[in-house]
Amino acid sequence: MTLKSTLLAAVAVATISVMAARAERGADGHLNLLYWQAPSILNPFLSGGIKDTEASSMILEPLARHDENGQLVPWLVREIPTVENGGVSADMTTITWRITPGLKWSDGTKFTADDVVFTAKYCMSPEGGCQQESKFFDVKTVDALDDLTVKVTFEKPKPYPYGPFVGHDSPILQKEQFKNCVGAAAPNCTAENFAPRGTGPFRVTDFKANDVLTLEANPFYRDPGKPGFATVTLKGGGDAAGAARAVLQTGEFDYAWNLQIDPSLLAEMAKGGKGEVITAFGAAVERMQVNLTNPDPALGPDRSTLKGGAHPFLTDPIVTKSLSMAIDRTVLAEVGYGAAGKPTCNVLPAPALYRSAANDDCLIQDIPKANQMLDDAGWLRGSDGIRSKDGVRLSILFQTSTNAVRQDTQALVKSWWTKLGIEVELKNVAPAVYFGGSQSSPDTYQKHYADIGMFTNTFTGSDPETYMKNWTCAQIPAPENNWLGFNIPRFCNADYDALADKMSQTAVLEDRAALAIAMNDMLVQNGALIPLVHRGDVSARAKNLTGVRMNSWDSELWNIADWGRAQ
Amino acid sequence: MRKASPLAHRSRPHHVWARFRRHKMAYLGLWFLLLVTILTLLGPMIWTLDPTTLDIAAKHQGPSLRHPMGTDQLGRDLFAAMMIGGRTSLMVGFMAMFLSLVLGTCVGMIAAVFKPLDGPLMRLTDLFLALPMLPLLLVVIMLWRDSLRTAFGPESGVFILVVCVISITSWMQTARIVRGEVLALKEREFILAAISLGAGPRHLIWQHILPNVLSPIFVSATLGFASAILTESALSFLGLGFPSDFPTWGRLLFDGTNYMTLTPARVIWPGLALSLTVLSVNYIGDGLRDAMDPRADTQ
Known part of the structure; x- marks a missing residue:
C-alpha cells in the first residue's frame, strides 16, 4: 500500500515536472505568419525562391549564419573558424567546423558530422539540380574527422571560406531522411522535400504547397525553454497591400513579409495601431x-x-x-x-x-x-x-x-x-x-x-x-x-x-x-x-510580438526561437 | 414586313424613335452616353491639364478647384485622366462592338442561309465559345504585342490588338442569335413569296432578312459594347493591354484600388463612369428592342 502510494506520488511528481518544463516552451501559444508569396517546397536546395528558403529556415539550420548587422554568428558550432583560432588553415585551403555537442534532430536522433558531409554530397551531386550550388564552388572534399568535426577542403585557396553550410540557404539536411534522395531522385522525394527533419525550433505538421504551412515546436530543440510559440501557421497568398493590412489594421496576423507598397499607404495603415512597420x-x-x-x-x-x-x-x-x-x-x-x-x-x-x-x-x-x-x-x-x-x-x-x-x-x-x-x-x-x-x-x-x-x-x-x-x-x-x-x-x-x-x-x-x-x-x-x-526590406509585426530582430543578411525568421508575445 | 402597317403615316425610324422615347431609362441612358462621349472628345480641349504631368508636391489630394477629382500618388490630375481614359475605353468599346457585330452577323447569316455551311460554321462558333477567354487573351497579347508595336507604335499597336482580340472572342453570341432569327424568318410566308417570285440570295438577305433581324443585332451590339469595355478594363486591371502611363478607365480603377482608403475618389470616379456607361448602354439596348419590336405596332 505504502509502496503503491509512493510510486503514484513519484509518477505525479514526474508528470508535473515534465509539464513544468513544457510550460516554458510554447508558453506563448500560436503565431500567425503571412507570406503573400506562398512557399512551394521546404527544401532550400531545390528552390531559389526567398519565400521557400525563409519558410524552411524555421525547420532547417546552417552551421553559422549572419545576424542583423551582417556579422557571422556560430549557430550549430562552437565558434566561427578563422585563421587566428586555427579553424582555417594558413594556406586558406581548408576550414574545420566543430559542432556543438548534444544536438538532436526533430525525430530525437543525434546530429553528427555525417549529416554535414551528406548535405555537401547532396548539393554537389551533378544531377540533383541543387539551386545553392554556388555555395559549394571550389569545394574539393568534405570529411568528418570525428562525430563532431567537419573539414571542408577547397581546390584552391579560398580567402572567404564561409560559403558551404553558412546562411539559411545552405542548411544541414538529415542523412537518414534524405539518403535515397541524392542526385536525379532529389526532386521526386516529395515527402522529404515537403517535411524535412531539422534541428530548428519547429517541425512540420502539415504542408500544403503554395498555400499554408503549419508547424509545432520541436520537442528536441537544444534550448528547453524555446521556442516561445507552441505552434506556427505560415499562410501564403494574396498581395503585399492585403498582407500589410492584415497585420497593421485588422491584426489577423502577427507578422507579414516583403511589403513593397507605397509608403504613404503603409503609413496610413500603421495608424491602425495594431502593428508597426519594420525595416532592415x-x-x-x-x-x-x-x-x-x-x-x-x-x-x-x-x-x-x-x-x-x-x-x-x-x-x-x-x-x-x-x-x-x-x-x-x-x-x-x-x-x-x-x-x-x-x-x-x-x-x-x-x-x-x-x-x-x-x-x-x-x-x-x-x-x-x-x-x-x-x-x-x-x-x-x-x-x-x-x-x-x-x-x-x-x-x-x-x-x-x-x-x-x-x-x-x-x-x-x-x-x-x-x-x-x-x-x-x-x-x-x-x-x-x-x-x-x-x-x-x-x-x-x-x-x-x-x-x-x-x-x-x-x-x-x-x-x-x-x-x-x-x-x-x-x-x-x-x-x-x-x-x-x-x-x-x-x-x-x-x-x-x-x-x-x-x-x-x-x-x-x-x-x-x-x-x-x-x-x-x-x-x-x-x-x-x-x-x-x-x-x-520592409515587414510588419504585431505590436505585442517580441524578440523580432529583422535581418536582411539572412532569413527574417532566423531567430524565431526567441520570438514571444508580450502579455 | 417593312411596310407592315400601312396605316402608319410616319416613317419607320421616326416611329421607332417615338417609341424609344417612351422608354424612360433608355432615353436617359442615351443622353448619358452622349454626354460622356462629348465630354471625352471635347473635354480635354477645355480642361487642358495633361494627365501625364507629374507634380509630386500635389500628390494624394482630394477634390479641389484645381483638381476637381483629386490627384493620384504622383500628383497627376484625375479629371484629365478620366477624360482621356474615357476616350480610349469608349473607342475600344465602339470598335470592338462594330467588328464583332460584322463578324457575328456574317457568320450567323451565312450559316442560316447556306445550308451546307451551317454545320461547320456552328461548330466553329461552339469551338470559340468553349475557348477560355482570359488565358487566350494573355497568349495572343504575348505573341503579337511586339510585332504590332513595331508596326504601329506602342499605343495604336496595342489598341489594334486589344480591339481585334476582344472582337474575335465575342462574336459568337451575335452569330447564334442571328442564325436562329434567320432560320425562323426563312419559314415565313413573305420570304417564301419572295423566293417563289425568283429573288436571289443577295436580294433575299439585303431586302427581306437583314431588316427584320436588325433589332436582335442592335440588342446584342449594346451588350457587346458593354462587355468590350469591361474586357478592356479587365486586361488593364491585370496590367496587360496599354502601357502603364496610358490611362483607361480600367487602368485608373486598377491603380486606384491600392489607395482606396487614402483617396476613395480614385476608385469611385472610374468605377462610376464604367458602371454608368455600361448600364446606360444596356438600357439603350433594352429600349431599342422594345421600340423595334414589330409586334408593338399591333397593340
Missing part, C-alpha cells in the same frame, strides 16, 4: 539594367545577345551618363520606398567597407547639364523634339515587372527623360512571367528584349565576391546557356573579369574591398547599370 537594410539595390546589346526584334534569335551586335546608342557612355544624371533619386526613394529606401549611385552600397564614394555626384539631379552633354556629343533634337545622331533616334523601351511602386518610378523617370529629348515607352510584365525564367517567354528579365530593364538584386551573406562575379563575360544570358546568368546588361570587359579573378585570390579584407569598389565603379561608369535606390 542589406545590400539590395533597385537598379536599371542597361542593354548593351541590340534588342531589335528584326535580329530574331540574336536579339539581345553579343552575337546580335552592340546597342545603337546605349553603348555611348555620354548617353547613359546623362540618363543617370537626369534622375532625381531622392524623389524616387521618397515616393516609392519612404523609410525603406535611400538614394544610391552604387550597385554595391553595403556593407560600409565596400561602399564606393566615387559616384556620389549622381545623387544631385542636373537636367540642364545632361542636356548640355548630349548637345555637345552631337545628339541634336529633331523636329519632333527627340534627339538623334546619324539617323539613330534616342527612343527607349523601359521595361519592368508589374508593381505599383515600379510603375510610379517608370512614370517619374519618363517625365525626366522626356525633358532630355528622349522618347520613352513604358512596359510592365506580370512578375510571375518577368521573374519566371521560362525559356519560351520573350518577356523574362534574362532575355531583356528591351533597352532598359529594372529590378532589384542583392546577395546573401556579407561577402560580395560571388555577387560581383555576376557581371563577368561568362555570366551573360544567351540561348547557348538557356538564358541563365545574371549579367543582364551583357557587360563584357576583360579588365573587369581580371579584377573578379583577382578578388577570388585575395585574402586581406581591405584589398578585397578595394577590388570590389573598383568593380562597382567600372560597372556604373561604363553605363552597364544605373543604380537608383538602396532598398531596405
Whole structure:
C-alpha cells in the first residue's frame, strides 16, 4: 500500500515536472505568419525562391549564419573558424567546423558530422539540380574527422571560406531522411522535400504547397525553454497591400513579409495601431539594367545577345551618363520606398567597407547639364523634339515587372527623360512571367528584349565576391546557356573579369574591398547599370510580438526561437 | 414586313424613335452616353491639364478647384485622366462592338442561309465559345504585342490588338442569335413569296432578312459594347493591354484600388463612369428592342 502510494506520488511528481518544463516552451501559444508569396517546397536546395528558403529556415539550420548587422554568428558550432583560432588553415585551403555537442534532430536522433558531409554530397551531386550550388564552388572534399568535426577542403585557396553550410540557404539536411534522395531522385522525394527533419525550433505538421504551412515546436530543440510559440501557421497568398493590412489594421496576423507598397499607404495603415512597420537594410539595390546589346526584334534569335551586335546608342557612355544624371533619386526613394529606401549611385552600397564614394555626384539631379552633354556629343533634337545622331533616334523601351511602386518610378523617370529629348515607352510584365525564367517567354528579365530593364538584386551573406562575379563575360544570358546568368546588361570587359579573378585570390579584407569598389565603379561608369535606390526590406509585426530582430543578411525568421508575445 | 402597317403615316425610324422615347431609362441612358462621349472628345480641349504631368508636391489630394477629382500618388490630375481614359475605353468599346457585330452577323447569316455551311460554321462558333477567354487573351497579347508595336507604335499597336482580340472572342453570341432569327424568318410566308417570285440570295438577305433581324443585332451590339469595355478594363486591371502611363478607365480603377482608403475618389470616379456607361448602354439596348419590336405596332 505504502509502496503503491509512493510510486503514484513519484509518477505525479514526474508528470508535473515534465509539464513544468513544457510550460516554458510554447508558453506563448500560436503565431500567425503571412507570406503573400506562398512557399512551394521546404527544401532550400531545390528552390531559389526567398519565400521557400525563409519558410524552411524555421525547420532547417546552417552551421553559422549572419545576424542583423551582417556579422557571422556560430549557430550549430562552437565558434566561427578563422585563421587566428586555427579553424582555417594558413594556406586558406581548408576550414574545420566543430559542432556543438548534444544536438538532436526533430525525430530525437543525434546530429553528427555525417549529416554535414551528406548535405555537401547532396548539393554537389551533378544531377540533383541543387539551386545553392554556388555555395559549394571550389569545394574539393568534405570529411568528418570525428562525430563532431567537419573539414571542408577547397581546390584552391579560398580567402572567404564561409560559403558551404553558412546562411539559411545552405542548411544541414538529415542523412537518414534524405539518403535515397541524392542526385536525379532529389526532386521526386516529395515527402522529404515537403517535411524535412531539422534541428530548428519547429517541425512540420502539415504542408500544403503554395498555400499554408503549419508547424509545432520541436520537442528536441537544444534550448528547453524555446521556442516561445507552441505552434506556427505560415499562410501564403494574396498581395503585399492585403498582407500589410492584415497585420497593421485588422491584426489577423502577427507578422507579414516583403511589403513593397507605397509608403504613404503603409503609413496610413500603421495608424491602425495594431502593428508597426519594420525595416532592415542589406545590400539590395533597385537598379536599371542597361542593354548593351541590340534588342531589335528584326535580329530574331540574336536579339539581345553579343552575337546580335552592340546597342545603337546605349553603348555611348555620354548617353547613359546623362540618363543617370537626369534622375532625381531622392524623389524616387521618397515616393516609392519612404523609410525603406535611400538614394544610391552604387550597385554595391553595403556593407560600409565596400561602399564606393566615387559616384556620389549622381545623387544631385542636373537636367540642364545632361542636356548640355548630349548637345555637345552631337545628339541634336529633331523636329519632333527627340534627339538623334546619324539617323539613330534616342527612343527607349523601359521595361519592368508589374508593381505599383515600379510603375510610379517608370512614370517619374519618363517625365525626366522626356525633358532630355528622349522618347520613352513604358512596359510592365506580370512578375510571375518577368521573374519566371521560362525559356519560351520573350518577356523574362534574362532575355531583356528591351533597352532598359529594372529590378532589384542583392546577395546573401556579407561577402560580395560571388555577387560581383555576376557581371563577368561568362555570366551573360544567351540561348547557348538557356538564358541563365545574371549579367543582364551583357557587360563584357576583360579588365573587369581580371579584377573578379583577382578578388577570388585575395585574402586581406581591405584589398578585397578595394577590388570590389573598383568593380562597382567600372560597372556604373561604363553605363552597364544605373543604380537608383538602396532598398531596405520592409515587414510588419504585431505590436505585442517580441524578440523580432529583422535581418536582411539572412532569413527574417532566423531567430524565431526567441520570438514571444508580450502579455 | 417593312411596310407592315400601312396605316402608319410616319416613317419607320421616326416611329421607332417615338417609341424609344417612351422608354424612360433608355432615353436617359442615351443622353448619358452622349454626354460622356462629348465630354471625352471635347473635354480635354477645355480642361487642358495633361494627365501625364507629374507634380509630386500635389500628390494624394482630394477634390479641389484645381483638381476637381483629386490627384493620384504622383500628383497627376484625375479629371484629365478620366477624360482621356474615357476616350480610349469608349473607342475600344465602339470598335470592338462594330467588328464583332460584322463578324457575328456574317457568320450567323451565312450559316442560316447556306445550308451546307451551317454545320461547320456552328461548330466553329461552339469551338470559340468553349475557348477560355482570359488565358487566350494573355497568349495572343504575348505573341503579337511586339510585332504590332513595331508596326504601329506602342499605343495604336496595342489598341489594334486589344480591339481585334476582344472582337474575335465575342462574336459568337451575335452569330447564334442571328442564325436562329434567320432560320425562323426563312419559314415565313413573305420570304417564301419572295423566293417563289425568283429573288436571289443577295436580294433575299439585303431586302427581306437583314431588316427584320436588325433589332436582335442592335440588342446584342449594346451588350457587346458593354462587355468590350469591361474586357478592356479587365486586361488593364491585370496590367496587360496599354502601357502603364496610358490611362483607361480600367487602368485608373486598377491603380486606384491600392489607395482606396487614402483617396476613395480614385476608385469611385472610374468605377462610376464604367458602371454608368455600361448600364446606360444596356438600357439603350433594352429600349431599342422594345421600340423595334414589330409586334408593338399591333397593340
